[in-house]
Amino acid sequence: MHDETRPSHWEQHALNWRHVGLPLRPAGQDVRIMESLLAVHLDQAARVLLLGVTPELARLRWPDRTHLLAVDRSAGMIQRVWPGDALALDAQVIRGDWNALPLSDGCRDAVIGDGFYTPLAYPSDYHRLGRELARVLRPGGLYLIRAFVRPDAAESLEVIEADLLAGRIGTVHALKWRLAMLLHDDLATGVRLDTVWRLWDALRAQPAVADRLRQWPAEEVATLEAYRGEPGRYTFPTLTELRAALAPDFTELDCRVPDYELGDRCPILLLKTR
Ligand SMILES: C[S@@+](CC[C@H](N)C(=O)[O-])C[C@H]1O[C@@H](n2cnc3c(N)ncnc32)[C@H](O)[C@@H]1O
Incomplete structure (x- = not known):
């Protein structure tokens, strides 16, 4: 039975955060892959939106003068997981819903996030988020994600x-x-x-x-x-289903598959707005 007095799922996740590990949180290898992609594709002084507060992503080696804005709707995750003042770059966090971002059209050069399709409902949330991110990204803006995908054939x-x-x-x-x-x-x-x-x-x-x-x-x-x-x-799309959901708003530039346990279910995709 659902206990109304216990913390909500993400508040609980915030309490458990230091006990959460691979593959739910990005590994060193994910960090290296993402940094190498950003070094090639992202200019200096970029305005970046982080979906959620994943510390490993906030702490990436960003190009000079990057500004990072993190958006998460969980007060617990912001309070307990966001690295805040410990970050070496110009960064800010706000509490909000990704489906209604308090941002003007075309004001971001890149969006980044880790595992954030998992809590979303398909197709409604996937498509709404795609449209919202395409709205806040400038034309040609980057979209860098590590997604959790299920295998094409279920195991037993x-x-x-x-x-x-x-x-x-x-x-x-x-x-x-x-x-x-x-x-x-x-x-x-x-x-x-x-x-x-x-x-x-x-x-x-x-x-x-x-x-x-x-x-x-x-x-x-x-x-x-x-x-x-x-x-x-x-929800865990297959990689094919994820690509189909992204296709209306984004073009894929690169896809990397880490080699840690279940890495084939945690691909990193770099895309740009159409
Ligand atoms: C980025 S995802 C995945 C994080 C991590 N990789 C994991 O699974 O442990 C989790 C975060 O998304 C946030 N979140 C989920 N749906 C959201 C929405 N519609 N708007 C804002 N934040 C949302 C939750 O509050 C939570 O902090």
């Missing part, structure tokens, strides 16, 4: 269980993402977070699985409790 629970028992899953977050993508329906339906928790709860009841889970820090394993009773859904 047996494979995930075998990998878990054999120690082939590196973090509880990788397990979380594999379970969520396994249970994912079509893109319009996505996956309900409580459904992920239920499968997880059944898995951990097996003594051999419970033994394996002790290899991971208890606080990281406990992040799955944020999914318990959570009616919200995540």
